[in-house]
Amino acid sequence: MANFADVAKQFTDFYYNQFDADRKQLAALYRENSMLTFESASVIGAPSIVEKLASLPFEKVKHAVGTLDAQPAPHDGILILVTGALLVDAEERPMNYTQTFQLLPDGAGSFFIFNDIFKLVYG
């Protein structure tokens, strides 16, 4: 518990690096009961989530994390709120996004994503 902030930081670093490099490899972070809501479209389960991520309408993507906040959550979980800027393909204008993660311990000393809610917030 003492370490949840570090876990959150490590998690987001890993998540966004992996997302930007090859988002299809994110499957390992989700489980059967994980849920992703990307721009209001919800999918459940690691395979569907990765399909959804792979189908997003861009090739190149770069996340720049602006803020990261985390709180310990029930069942030794971690609640993470990230806001940042997203650059995709040739688009020059970065887009504000917010992403909420609910992490749960996987019982093997690591964490998986239970809830993942992504929303673009334009300004």
Added chain:
Amino acid sequence: MLQGAPPRGPRGASTTTRGRGRGGIQKRRADGPVRVDRDGDLVMDAEAAGAKRKPGKGRMERSPVPTGSGRTSGGRPRGGAGMHKAQAAILRGMGAQQANVLESRIGTTGNTLEISGLGSSKAAANPDGGVEALLAFLERKASGLDDTLNRTVKIKKSLKKGDKVIITASPQDIMEIQKLDGFQFAGTILSIKASTPIPSRSASEEKKQEESPQTTDVKAKFRAVLEGRYNPQLKLWNLSALAIDPGLVSMGLFDGSTNTSKVFPALMAVCNSIFPTRAAKKEAVVSVTLADNNLSNVGDVNALAQTFPDLKNLDLSRNNLVDIKSLDGWRYKFKHLENLVLTGNPIEAQLSELKDEFLKRYPDLSMLNNVLVRSPAEIAAMKAAAEAAQSPIPIAPPEFRDVGQVGENFIRQFLALYDTDRMALLTQFYDSRTSYSLAINMSAPRSHTNSKPIPPWAEYIKHSRNMIKITHAPARMNRQYKGVDAIKNVWASLPATRHPDLQTQTDKYIIECRPTQGLPDPSGQSARGVDGLIITIHGEFEEPNTAEKGSRSFSRSFVLGPGAPGIQPIRVISDMLLLRAWAPLAQPKPHAMMPTPPQEPAQMATPEQQQQEAMAMQLMEKTGMTLQYAGLCLVETGWNLENAYVAFMTNKDKLPPDAFLANVAL
């Protein structure tokens, strides 16, 4: 240009005012010798004559001297310029606004040369009959003839007439090119002579009285042909199979070298005189068919795009359009095109691969070759998305899946109480285990159009728990506030706020809500946890009591769960506030998203999909649900419209408010 010029009337109708009453060319001379026309093309004779010809000079000449500038030798006096020449002049004049198409707008006497011999050269076997090779040869040789010539000879226009090629260039260049008479080109000897003069603009102006009958006659014939092909009921102009039109054929327009690309600009010019304004054309002509014209490239009929920019339906059936390149001339035209038919063209076989390209080129396109490629809803969604933010990722409407209005009620009370009585809010929804933290995003991108000053962050910064910046573990811990008492102190130190009214200013908010599981049960009865909600509010607030009275944008995430029995019905487990510089939220349109089956490759809509779309639209109209919910409802009832409606009727009270189109409030 012609829109602005009075149409050439019958002979008697022509005014005698200089520069009036003769269509486009005269028009631009009305104010004196203007050397550049509106296309930016140099008006050759104006340049040559401008310096030499005084106003009025030669007006009385019955027969103008063709080599008026005297620069070229061997200019033959004009004579025998019969019907054919007159037509050429008319075609040229009428098409004058389409300079890029109308190659035949050869300048006039003195600046044109007639080159013979191409037909017997080896280059004649080239696809273009060798014209390109000949022009390149002439330019190269002429430029190289004179060492003192420190410029490149440039041929401006060319027109192939049977075996002859007529070229136009500046008087200086004409002189150089003429020296090539008798040169050998691709196995033949070229003969270069001053072109048989056709009436120059100035000459024809002067000779107006003589020429009018022919002009009028040709124009009247064109008009008759066009009027016979126009269907006012359908607002359709049928321009198919022009080459076998008896009227046009009888005018001798399709014999020998003349083809559709030469006649077409003139036809468009007459269309322009029939419907002189863009609005009139838009109203009167919705559809055009150019079927059966043996077109290998739309460049041949480019003038259509200038004449009818607002066309909705375009039929190019049974031409010879081979690939997407043959349509590149209209790449950026016809922005309102809805229906494009390419049946019977070689390109037809590639349409499934080219679909996306067509959709990109024509934002309103819904039918491609009689196949629905985009539904009206998709077009609306695309436009909404494009308007909203030019976003590569479509913005979806917020997803609000509430449970028994718990989320909605919480949000209403929270926003009201946070502005007016934060302590009451804490008492009502927070408890000793609530976590609260806030973070500031100072690097959130803002549109460059938004230059509203950013009020200082001083009051917030000491609480900001942005772990990107705060890396020291004790600082991170200190900035996480747990329990009502700790939160109370922070909230008391934060500036007073005023949130926009949720009922009347829904566009200031994006609120999402979804159920979650496994929350701790305050009653301790359920070891596996209880259900709750995750709510995210994106919005803005003012700080009415600060000197700046500034606004800030925020995103705030809550985790709500059931409260301890007898104390609170619900409680906030987590509250995370994120602040950033103020920027307006871009809102998606109400039905901006059509539920798309996952990983369905973006192919031509199958008949099944079309049917499903139609059903979803029907259900949407019947129930007032959004297209998205209508789609979901249909999915769940196996695409049975009746069952879907029954399901809607039985469940409509349980649907979240944003399931409905009239999305007044949450």
